[in-house]
Amino acid sequence: MTKNRDKEAASHQLIQDAVPLVLSYPKVPLTVDCVIFGFEENKLKVLLIKSDLKIFENKLSLLGDFVRDNEELDAAAYRILRERTGMTNVFLDQVRVFGKPNRHPGGRVVTIAYCSLLNIQHHSLNIHDHELDWYNYTTIKDFAFDHREIMEYCHDWLQKRIQEHPLGFNLLPDKFSLRELQNLYEAILGVKLDRRNFRKKFASMDLLIDINEMEQDVSHRPGKLYKFNFEKYEKNKRKWVGIDF
Amino acid sequence: MTKNRDKEAASHQLIQDAVPLVLSYPKVPLTVDCVIFGFEENKLKVLLIKSDLKIFENKLSLLGDFVRDNEELDAAAYRILRERTGMTNVFLDQVRVFGKPNRHPGGRVVTIAYCSLLNIQHHSLNIHDHELDWYNYTTIKDFAFDHREIMEYCHDWLQKRIQEHPLGFNLLPDKFSLRELQNLYEAILGVKLDRRNFRKKFASMDLLIDINEMEQDVSHRPGKLYKFNFEKYEKNKRKWVGIDF
């Protein structure tokens, strides 16, 4: 049943030169979509725009664009983020490819999802085309394309990552209180955490620098402010996760 | 400096219909490469073929081919594995995209790496084109393309996965001894493990079924044989990994 296909596939083995081989391949449009998480008012937010396509009128879309000829994939992701938001100095991670043949109404488009976490206050939005804005992760309704699926996949990925690496610091201001840090973890993981245990955990990691400042303008006892010790973190990056032997 | 580009990128926002939009995108050849790990004689093996390209004469290559028009990415990976090896009933996982513009000597080709672990005895190689065979992971030298990088990335991915999920069972015969299981973990993780602790660990997971059989034809005290309890595993799949709160 599959023999014909197998034969057919075997035929290109005769092409020994790389250039005609590649010319014989089918080609597809390749795009990048960026899932940018931020944190504000104790809510997890995602950076989205209104889709420019009629068919998706009033639906929200991830920040995406095609990959240019001979453009590195990572570079494409950074470019798109810069073009659409003005942001630079963001770390993006490749998460997964989404390539269902019918995921784009205009024909087949394969997209590579990139994800990042960032500090909303450090990256003010200079561009507001198409209602580019931070939307609440939990309340977004209408997505263009398969962007809900992509966003949720990236959120799962993020939950895992944030438990392996203390990436959460990227979402906070330079100086932050332990309460803010805990709110962040609770927002991303979707659970309540014990305050004492949380603080002990981070104290024992020894990644926080006490800067001897206090919160201002809060209507209760102010908390201490900390900075993240990026240097120390970079040194100790190696970690086993999960079932360790 | 980047303003012109940003303007240019903004221009396609005027295309409101999806079809011309997609037609305006650049297209690239898209391939899938399969990194298939197996285990035999206490060695971790990878399934490779000799490259058919002159430029990579005598170098080893992953099992790969282009993605067809309107073919699901996962389906392409399964098809390629079947065409090249005759194997079916294998689970493949998408791992990452590799897209450096110059990774292929014939022009730009973006490839999606898929990875699997399997039981060499269950999947005898029916096809031997191009010296398709299992090669020792640790001793392979010459790779075509960037296939060393891809393979190593998949190996890292595998080390993580095998600590989160007991995937290792896929690499073993139906019936296996604890020693075989331990050898497998040691081969993949590249470390020595304590025998008693290893056994306790798996005993406590309660994923092994004692089938009341013993090893045969070994020149020492025979070990008990077990089966993997796939049913129970499927039920308990949810797990937190890493820094748990």
Added chain:
DNA sequence: GCAAAAGTGTTGTCCTTACACCCATGC
């Protein structure tokens, strides 16, 4: 002085690690 959140320690439980001796089999 009251509301609101900060800050702090202990205990029990569980998991992980390290470690040594006897047992069954083939030769």
Added chain:
DNA sequence: GCATGGGTGTAAGGACAACACTTTTGC
């Protein structure tokens, strides 16, 4: 009987989870 790996238990240390009271500030 000896070589080879199979099979087993325990004790110590570390990590995690559960839990309540006092302190500081703004109002």
